[in-house]
Amino acid sequence: MHGTPHLRRPDIDNMLKTTLDGLVDSGLLTDDSIVAGLNARKRWCEDGEQAATYILVEYKKPEGEETPPPGTH
Numbered sequence: 001m002h003g004t005p006h007l008r009r010p011d012i013d014n015m016l017k018t019t020l021d022g023l024v025d026s027g028l029l030t031d032d033s034i035v036a037g038l039n040a041r042k043r044w045c046e047d048g049e050q051a052a053t054y055i056l057v058e059y060k061k062p063e064g065e066e067t068p069p070p071g072t073h
Contacts, residue, residue, distance in 0.1 A: 006042040016040055019053065028057065 020032040029035070045051055 001044045002046045004044055006044050012040055012042055015042065019055065023055070023057075 016038060020029075020035060023029045024032055
């Protein structure tokens with residue numbers, strides 16, 4: 001089981017929802033509707049490994065855009 005995909009509850013879509021809500025609650029985003037893409041997986045921890053969530057936020061400014069889009073800081 002260790003390191004293999006986690007195929008039980010909680011459902012990954014629910015985990016993503018709470019993660020996005022946390023990004024909004026923290027003030028990193030003002031609205032999760034500005035998120036255009038996600039890459040997610042869940043798996044069982046290896047022996048001795050702590051459970052963790054890693055979040056990488058990338059913003060790609062459209063060509064010619066001078067200011068950040070609404071909902072970002």
